[in-house]
Amino acid sequence: MVQLPERLLTGYANFKSGRFEIERGRYEKLADKGQNPRIMLVGCCDSRAAPETIFDVGPGEIFVMRNVANLVPHATSQDTGVHGTTAALEFAVNGLKVEHIVVMGHGRCGGVKAYVQDDAEPLSDSDYIGKWSAQLQGADNPIRFKALNRPELDHCGLLERSSVIHSLENLYSYSFVRDRIALGTLSLHGSWFDISTGELEYYDEEKGTFFKV
Numbered sequence: 690m691v692q693l694p695e696r697l698l699t700g701y702a703n704f705k706s707g708r709f710e711i712e713r714g715r716y717e718k719l720a721d722k723g724q725n726p727r728i729m730l731v732g733c734c735d736s737r738a739a740p741e742t743i744f745d746v747g748p749g750e751i752f753v754m755r756n757v758a759n760l761v762p763h764a765t766s767q768d769t770g771v772h773g774t775t776a777a778l779e780f781a782v783n784g785l786k787v788e789h790i791v792v793m794g795h796g797r798c799g800g801v802k803a804y805v806q807d808d809a810e811p812l813s814d815s816d817y818i819g820k821w822s823a824q825l826q827g828a829d830n831p832i833r834f835k836a837l838n839r840p841e842l843d844h845c846g847l848l849e850r851s852s853v854i855h856s857l858e859n860l861y862s863y864s865f866v867r868d869r870i871a872l873g874t875l876s877l878h879g880s881w882f883d884i885s886t887g888e889l890e891y892y893d894e895e896k897g898t899f900f901k902v
Contacts, residue, residue, distance in 0.1 A: 790876075
């Protein structure tokens with residue numbers, strides 16, 4: 690068995706002789722003192738939308754949780770089974786004491802597309818993506834689409850943004866999140882990234898829509 694794909698081995702060699710050497714002190718401090726990020730980011734696992742690259746952050750600066758379509762499930766759906774997203778959320782809020790949670794959607798999201806094109810053939814008999822993306826049903830709301838006031842967007846573009854709002858609402862379903870917000874020690878944020886142009890939008894809760902940064 691080959692130890693690792695050649696691309697990773699080449700990248701690691703560059704990292705070890707480059708960035709690691711430059712930031713050796715930071716890595717040693719992180720190893721000794723542990724991580725202390727102030728921001729948690731919930732993003733999509735799409736390889737084109739890497740938060741660390743988009744926000745130009747170094748090791749230890751943000752705590753990232755990525756899944757298909759950057760979804761935060763509602764607390765009531767987490768009563769059974771093993772759930773990585775909410776486990777990471779619990780650790781970030783109660784363990785790391787992050788001060789901000791950012792939910793970031795992105796353009797051309799495959800998870801959103803899979804939901805919109807519900808006649809597409811499942812990738813397996815289990816249809817894990819279909820079941821996971823079904824959570825978008827709560828965000829697929831014509832009233833919310835109208836409130837976004839973005840007539841230039843198609844169904845996917847509207848849903849990519851609406852799903853961010855839906856996930857922000859779902860965050861309030863967790864008592865440990867609500868408690869920290871009430872104390873003023875935690876704030877929630879929404880954003881959307883355009884892969885093709887590099888533009889970033891932020892969610893304005895008061896106006897109920899997204900604006901370019």
